[in-house]
Amino acid sequence: MPASTPGSEGTPARPLILAAIVPATDDPPTLARARTALETGSRRPDQLIVQREGTGPAAARNRAAAGSEADVLVFVDSDVEVHGDALELIERRFNADPGLVALFGAYDDSPADPGLPSQYRNLLHHHVHTGAPGDAETFWAGLGAIRRERFEEAGGFDADRYPQPSIEDIELGMRLRRRGARIALDPRIRGRHLKRWTPLSIARTDFARRGVPWTRLLLQEGSGSTALNLGWRRRASAAASAALLASLVARRPRLAAGALAANLVLDRHLYALLLRRGGPKLLLAGVSLHQLHQLCATASVPAAVVLHAIDGRRG
Structure with a gap:
């Protein structure tokens, strides 16, 4: 039975209505598994909307939300297999905290694809989200929920600005926060990616789809966010990766060894997770792939600064 929302004095409480929204504009082969997971959990959605129309996920989510009268919109990517208790946990959190506007979870530590790049990238995401529970400055639509009225008040996802998969959820979260909304990250709410x-998709995503647009957004907002993977440790680790590359190019092995050692220390918890989940093979691959991830993110900063300056001259 769905849990109940608090009613006014003398009025029976009404069960929360949850709508699960799955954008599927690219007709992904993982869609059937994503749907099955939602339909067989301990708390099934009252409304399941698989949105195939739209120029991209942002537009698809907006279109699906416009057709729903649910209390809470639960956004789930079409390549995410939610755990059986995911929606139950979401409902409990919203019922227990009427002031909570948005909530999101994390990938689990058992990625479906056995390839080393997939194992590394998904475990990195798991590591970042499970390491930052509590109040959040942003939002994640891979497995996240928002009260529908507040979603509509904020204007939904910016589909014009982000017609393709990018940081549309991050930007929405920042907009919600500016409006005084409280957002929480609860890593108990999990899904399998x-x-x-x-390596190519990692580089493309970390540079073009996330790094550049996220940095441009921060520059436009004048933000010095330390949320999730923008904290000091992340920045120091990225600097160590850049120093490692520069040392290798300059043929300075001692400096390269020092930079690598700094990276290993700063990201020791991530590397311990990779070793624990995949053994030495995943650890070795993960160290290399993490340098790629860091360097692409670092390279996105000057690129974003240039684009921001161009925007300023045009504007």
């Missing part, structure tokens, strides 16, 4: 990653 079914996506297959390659």
Whole structure:
């Protein structure tokens, strides 16, 4: 039975209505598994909307939300297999905290694809989200929920600005926060990521789809966010990766060894997770792939600064 929302004095409480929204504009092969997981959990959605129309996930989510009268919109990517208790946990959190506007979870530590790039990339995401529970400055739509009225008041996802998969959820979260909304990250709410990653897709995502647009957004907002993977440790680790590359190019092995050692120390918890989940093979691959991830993110900063300056001259 769905839990109940608090009613006014003398009025019976009404069960929360949950709508699960799955954008599927690219007709992904993982969709059937994503649907099955939602339909067989301990708390099934009152409304399941698989949205195939739209120019991208942001537009698809907005269109699906416009057709729903649910209390809470639960956004789930079409390549995410939610755990059986995910929606139950979401409902409990919203019922227990009427002031909570948005909530999101994390990938689990058992990625579906056995490839080393997929194992590394999905475990990195798991590591970042499970390491930052509590109040959040942003939002994640891979497995996240928002009270529908507050979603509509904020204007939904910015589909014009982000017609393709990018940081549309991060930008929405920042907009919600500016409006005084409280957002929480609860890593107990989990889903299994079914996506297959390659080194090329990691580089493309970390540079073009996330790094550049996220940095441009921060520059436009004048923000010095330390949320999730933008904290000091993340920045120091990225600097160590850049120093490692520069030392290798300059043929300075001692400096390279020092930079690598700094990276290993700063990201020791991530590397311990990789070793624990995949053994030495995943650890070795993960160290290399993490340098790629860090360098792409670092390279996105000057690129974003240039684009921001161009925008300023045009504007």
